[in-house]
Ligand code: HEM
Ligand code: HEM
Ligand code: HEM
Ligand code: HEM
């Protein structure tokens with residue numbers, strides 16, 4: 286599967302680009318209620334709800350021939366790590382907003398984004414209780430599996446769409462439309478990052494539904 | 496299938512909301528290079544690349560028991576109409592930009608959006624030549640079908656994500672972030688429209704992959 290190589294290269298490129306954007310153009314990182322604290326938000330979301338999420342989806346395809354129980358643990362742990370990072374990412378913006386008297390949850394980005402995180406947490410709890418703990422009967426596991434897959438992929442799509450809105454918003458907060466429309470390097474960088482997120486999502490979806 | 500009713504209600508609600516937004520908050524419609532010409536852009540995109548596209552995807556599920564050839568024609572005609580409307584929608588913005596000296600194709604929204612329209616056009620040509628015209632062998636039709644389905648659904652997802660970025664952009668052009676963050680009625684309307692587009696896409700995807 287050379288496709289897997291492509292996916293990993295895209296994923297690592299996305300992480301590198303979002304870090305470079307935050308560090309070089311947006312003033313770097315801190316945890317002090319400033320815009321530098323906000324910068325953790327996009328970075329943690331791309332690492333957690335895109336990169337780790339995507340890789341967690343692929344575990345069963347990559348480790349086809351390994352012991353099922355081990356792969357389940359890996360899948361669950363990756364998804365748990367993604368969930369924790371996404372919650373840290375939420376704390377980063379909410380803190381930043383509160384420290385600066387900015388309202389919370391006003392944007393379409395935040396509505397779709399919070400819905401995605403809540404559904405993700407729900408899916409995680411349902412996943413653990415259905416497929417990891419020994420309580421669920423076989424027919425429940427079998428019956429629920431198509432829903433688990435479908436919901437998992439839809440939430441993944443919502444995450445990526447949320448990132449695209451977030452990138453668009455942050456660019457328009459950092460520079461106005463007149464500047465964005467002169468093709469500045471920062472704009473091009475972020476546009477390329479957005480395209481890479483779309484490609485990453487597309488390839489993960491392709492492998493997972495093949 | 497009560498789900499189908501839900502999908503149609505969501506779709507019609509989305510069209511009503513985007514029309515109301517453009518007419519009531521954004522100054523209505525015209526074809527004169529003004530912002531009123533731009534207003535055709537979101538309306539035609541929502542009607543074409545979301546509503547008609549979604550309904551075209553569903554044709555084979557809705558008309559399960561009809562003659563296959565008739566359903567194919569319907570599917571192809573709906574997708575062709577969607578393509579034509581989306582091209583008119585593109586003309587609406589490009590015209591508006593050119594008439595007002597605004598650069599073209601600078602945003603992440605436009606990059607993902609144009610990619611989606613080009614892939615959609617390609618998919619349409621491939622669909623007609625593989626499944627409508629009599630040239631393609633049976634094994635080619637069978638071999639290509641999973642790709643046709645997958646690409647069709649991915650491009651649909653890209654369309655919806657593009658709409659979400661477009662809504663975000665247009666709101667931030669029309670009011671600044673300080674206003675958006677006071678929860679004005681226009682902001683709430685557009686956020687709800689965005690959520691409805693996500694729901695519409697989710698339900699169409701669910702029915703089409705069930
Ligand atoms: C799946 C990934 C993401 C999720 C779930 C998400 C979720 C959220 C949520 C819930 C808020 C509201 C915080 C508050 O109101 O205090 C928010 C704010 C924000 N996010 Fe994200 N976000 C994601 C990715 C990104 C990315 C990649 C960026 C790019 C810079 C970004 C930019 C922003 C900005 C600028 C805000 C503040 C303005 C606003 O409230 O809309 N987000 N995000
Ligand atoms: C938010 C958390 C989760 C998400 C988003 C998620 C998503 C997914 C997706 C998209 C698939 C399909 C992968 C493929 O087709 O190759 C899948 C498969 C699976 N997941 Fe999860 N999952 C989550 C948590 C869990 C947890 C905690 C468990 C418990 C072990 C679990 C158990 C499974 C199993 C058994 C499969 C089927 C693998 C197979 O036999 O093909 N999932 N998951
Ligand atoms: C699938 C649906 C959509 C596609 C494929 C799409 C595509 C595009 C493209 C290619 C452009 C560039 C035009 C130019 O540079 O002259 C553009 C511009 C624009 N679109 Fe969309 N669009 C879609 C939906 C929407 C929606 C629903 C809105 C909501 C208002 C919107 C708002 C905008 C805005 C504000 C611009 C001008 C700024 C810019 O170039 O980004 N779009 N769109
Ligand atoms: C851009 C244009 C097109 C898109 C986006 C598209 C998308 C799709 C999608 C998503 C499906 C899966 C539907 C389902 O699973 O229920 C599908 C099925 C199908 N499409 Fe298209 N399509 C397009 C154009 C065409 C054209 C022009 C034809 C020629 C007749 C065609 C023929 C078919 C056939 C035969 C099926 C299989 C139906 C079945 O047996 O289940 N498509 N298409």
Ligand SMILES: O=C1O[C@H]([C@@H](O)CO)C(O)=C1O
Nearest residue numbers: 353415416423426427428430
């Ligand atoms: O416990 C399990 O449940 C699912 C499957 O049996 C459901 O169809 C699966 O892959 C397991 O390992």
